[in-house]
Amino acid sequence: MPLHLSTLNLVAAPVSLQEGLKILERDDYKCRYCGLDGRATFDNALMMSVDFVVPRARKGKKDPANLVACCRPCNMIKGTKVYKSFDEARAFVLAQRQGLRKKWEEKTSTTRAKSAAN
Numbered sequence: 001m002p003l004h005l006s007t008l009n010l011v012a013a014p015v016s017l018q019e020g021l022k023i024l025e026r027d028d029y030k031c032r033y034c035g036l037d038g039r040a041t042f043d044n045a046l047m048m049s050v051d052f053v054v055p056r057a058r059k060g061k062k063d064p065a066n067l068v069a070c071c072r073p074c075n076m077i078k079g080t081k082v083y084k085s086f087d088e089a090r091a092f093v094l095a096q097r098q099g100l101r102k103k104w105e106e107k108t109s110t111t112r113a114k115s116a117a118n
Helices: 017-026 042-047 072-078 086-117
Strands: 048-052 067-071
Touching: 017 048, 017 067, 042 048, 048 072, 067 072, 072 086
Parallel strands: none
Antiparallel strands: 048 067
């Protein structure tokens, strides 16, 4: 069992491979936040993971009802915040993704414009 770094108490181990595969199969290998299809390409499959809806850092349980299939970007965006419901978490993740996409598009279009000018 790993140690919780702030309390130095033992915490439950993360999801086992068998448990994770069951969750991915239950959710049809699709990110429950953004809908990324983990079966569409090899690269998508590499990005798939299992997320604790209520994070372990916030005393979330290793229970199938608290686990969802998700892609790593959505998992990172969601972080360790606690939401009132899965739908609230999903709305937050999608809004953050949209904001990040907008910033990325602005930055890359500026970079492309500078490259074209030279």
